[in-house]
Amino acid sequence: MTKAFAIAxxxxxxxxxxxxxxxxxxxxxxxxxxxxxxxxIGATPIKQSFIEPRKGGRWYTTHEDGSETVVGHMLAWExxxxxxxxxxxxxxxxxDPSVASEVEITFIAESxxxxxxxxxxxNFEALGKEGGEKMxxxxxxxxxxxxxxxxxxxxx
Numbered sequence: 001m002t003k004a005f006a007i008a009x010x011x012x013x014x015x016x017x018x019x020x021x022x023x024x025x026x027x028x029x030x031x032x033x034x035x036x037x038x039x040x041i042g043a044t045p046i047k048q049s050f051i052e053p054r055k056g057g058r059w060y061t062t063h064e065d066g067s068e069t070v071v072g073h074m075l076a077w078e079x080x081x082x083x084x085x086x087x088x089x090x091x092x093x094x095x096d097p098s099v100a101s102e103v104e105i106t107f108i109a110e111s112x113x114x115x116x117x118x119x120x121x122x123n124f125e126a127l128g129k130e131g132g133e134k135m136x137x138x139x140x141x142x143x144x145x146x147x148x149x150x151x152x153x154x155x156x
Contacts, residue, residue, distance in 0.1 A: 007132045009122035010140045014147050016117055018154040020109035023117060024080035026154040027105065028053060034153035035146070041095050042069035051085075053077065059085055069095050075102065082106045087121065091131035091138075099127045101135065117150075119143060 016023045026034070032049045040046040044065040051059045052074070059071040076084035086100040101123045108116040121139050124132030 005125065005129050007124040007129075007136050009120050009124075010136060010143060011121075012119045012143050012147055014117055014151055015110065016115045016151050016154045017113060018115055019113060020107050020115045021080040023115040023154050024083075024107045027107075027117075027150055028079075028083060030153065031059075034149045036149065040069065041071065041089055041093050042067055051083075053079075070097070071095070072100065072103070076104075080107055089135070091127050091134040093138075099131065101126055101132075117147070119147065 018026070028051045031051050035046075035049040037046045040061055040063070042061055042063040044063040044067070046061045047064050048062045049059075050061070051057060055074055055077045057074040057077065059073070061069050061071065063069065070088060072086040072088045074083060074085050076082060082105065084102060084104045086097070087103050088095060088097040088100045090096040090099050101121060103119065103121045106118045108118065110116050121136075121143065124136045126132070127135050
């Protein structure tokens, strides 16, 4: 008999001094301007990071050796309010679409020049109990720094 288990989502929120549409654009269309080259799941260092701007589009990286690595796929594409994508990364930080968790990011306009960005990384259960808990711990510590890099780029 398999026991059901639940792993709490990781939720992070920050306020960006940028319009909703600008914040969305920087996060998606300008991902390569802020996503660090050292945070990759490919065999060699990242050369560029991309999000294909549509439902079904890929979040992928190109690498110094010429290879491409898929990080995930856009499950929802609702500019400038929301994106939802699969996070196709194993607990060992290898590409693996069979253990995809999900990341939803909402961009809420608080004023014409201020946007609240809310990130929820969830469905860690797809990685199994041990793998899901390991991934949750990693991204709980990782997303804050990544979101600060995004904020700096959006406000710059």
